[in-house]
Amino acid sequence: MTANLDELAQRLGNTFDELVRQDLLPETPRPAPDYDGADRLFLEPETGLVLQFNLDDVLQRIEITLRDEDPEETYQGQLFPSMQGEITRQAVRQQYGEPLETSPPVKLPIIGMTGGSDLFQADRRVYGDALMRVAYDKEGIADGVMFEPPTSS
Numbered sequence: 001m002t003a004n005l006d007e008l009a010q011r012l013g014n015t016f017d018e019l020v021r022q023d024l025l026p027e028t029p030r031p032a033p034d035y036d037g038a039d040r041l042f043l044e045p046e047t048g049l050v051l052q053f054n055l056d057d058v059l060q061r062i063e064i065t066l067r068d069e070d071p072e073e074t075y076q077g078q079l080f081p082s083m084q085g086e087i088t089r090q091a092v093r094q095q096y097g098e099p100l101e102t103s104p105p106v107k108l109p110i111i112g113m114t115g116g117s118d119l120f121q122a123d124r125r126v127y128g129d130a131l132m133r134v135a136y137d138k139e140g141i142a143d144g145v146m147f148e149p150p151t152s153s
Helices: 005-010 016-021 089-096
Strands: 041-046 049-053 059-065 101-103 117-121 131-136 142-148
Touching: 005 059, 005 142, 089 117, 089 131
Parallel strands: none
Antiparallel strands: 041 049, 049 059, 059 142, 101 117, 117 131, 131 142
């Protein structure tokens, strides 16, 4: 089953069971905490696509890996045209306008240096109220896209 990113982004705030009933997720075991005390649940229905749920099984975030050191870890499904190929921060901003919020580059343990991120209002006609966060690598190339509800920013 190939995920429909548009449909999933429109359904941020739906429960795991609702997404399965709507045929947006395959019938799969419900996500379980990775460790004691975890406050989030993660499900990877496809390589490079991670769905984040809260402990009440409500979809809170969709994470799409555009680029990775291991190309086999990137999302291979259908992407919207503006995020295909290598896209720079400048090109993203030309496409989506000025970001609502910008996070500076930061050095993360294990991962190393990142290029920060920009937060945009996603196209309301397609994604409803969802926000779209674009993460960049240290060279300023988009390496991830996250959809999240307005309340999580």
